[in-house]
Amino acid sequence: MSEPTETQTRIDEAIAEDRLSDVARLLRELGTREIVHRIEHSPRRRAAVVFRLLPKARAVDVFEKLGTATKGELIRGLQDADVTALFAELPPDDRVTLLDEVPATVAQRLLSGLDESERGVTTIMLGYPSRSVGRRMSPEFTLAHPEWRVAAALESVLADVDRADTIYAVPVTDGERRLVGIVSLRELLANDGDTLIGDIMRPVISVTASEDAEDAARLCSQQGLLALPVVDRETRLVGILAADDASRILREAEAEDVARAGGSEPLRRPYLSTSILRIARSRVVWLLVLAVSALLTVQVLEVFEATLGDMVALALFIPLLTGTGGNTGSQAATTITRALAVGDVRTRDIAKVMLREVRVGILLGLLLGTLGFALASVVYDLSLGIVIGTTLLCICAMAATVGGSMPLIAKKIKVDPAVFSTPFITTFCDATGLLIYFSIAKAVLGI
Structure with a gap:
């Protein structure tokens, strides 16, 4: 499906030239999965044109297999009569998911187009919390009784x-x-x-x-x-x-989770068929949050400006130390988020996780700190080597503990653990790591 077929290329050309009768004829040569793929990966206008040219029975089948975001876009572009018929054909759980995608006025119109029994079932499901299984279950099932044969x-x-x-x-x-x-x-x-x-x-x-x-x-x-x-x-x-x-x-x-770990919101449609504005919107909120939180690092540097002035060499190691802390914290957060997802740990295990991660952090800190001590001592002097080695030990222990506990805390307060993921933990560890670094430097170097 990654490369367009000859028929799909001809469809694109026919749409561009407004030869709609040719588009309808060519669509009959494609299977349902190919049509779904074509609509999902097409701009909004082209997707709507393709869908409108499908026979009614096939349109219903294609519509049910589309992603929720694509359904929402088509709903907003189709006529009321077409929308009502398509919506009524959907299973109740798909209806509820779609209603979350469209504006409130459209949702109300869709509900009013259902018959009384279907509207009642859909309304009951809408009454459950937005991320609950009640919104995703199917109320259409077969059952039996113990006394039956x-x-x-x-x-x-x-x-x-x-x-x-x-x-x-x-x-x-x-x-x-x-x-x-x-x-x-x-x-x-x-x-x-x-x-x-x-x-x-x-x-x-x-x-x-x-x-x-x-x-x-x-x-x-x-x-x-x-x-x-x-x-x-x-x-x-x-x-x-x-x-x-x-x-x-x-x-x-x-x-x-993958999108939020990278500091953005997930795209609801394939990348190439998502508008530039929507892609930017999926990223800008996180960038603003991280930019504001990064001011903590700036404030820490300002507090220790005099210390840096007394020994400029300290500034050379800041990228190494902040990078190490952020990476250590991100590794721990990713590991625990995954363990939470598969049920290996529970929120009540936070003390065990913190104890385990602090030991992991100390072990990593000893290895990296020894290397940092040796390099800094050779290139500069013994006292700076002690500062770098000790700081790496402390930062690794702190970052691993924080990174491991954050997902559990997030889960406990009913926040998505992915929110407390790589970018947030990296920023936190940067600021805290600098505090540790300059505190150790002032104590060891006497500045």
């Missing part, structure tokens, strides 16, 4: 095959819709039709609808579940998170 359960599965998000995992509920177990389609097919569901159902792992969607998706992935049931506070079944939806949530979360 296998034959009855299979009939229910067949009846729901077109409606349910997945039929491979069937939740089992009691008469009050409380979740009591789960049974797979394989188990239903492998047992006699007269077997009771209660005899073959297994204990079930579930999450409440208000839990974080990323945590729920990771649980689903780690446990290898076909579907993760979602319940309310009274353990009544309200939806399921299918394995493919869980994978999509994790991919989105990874893209967000």
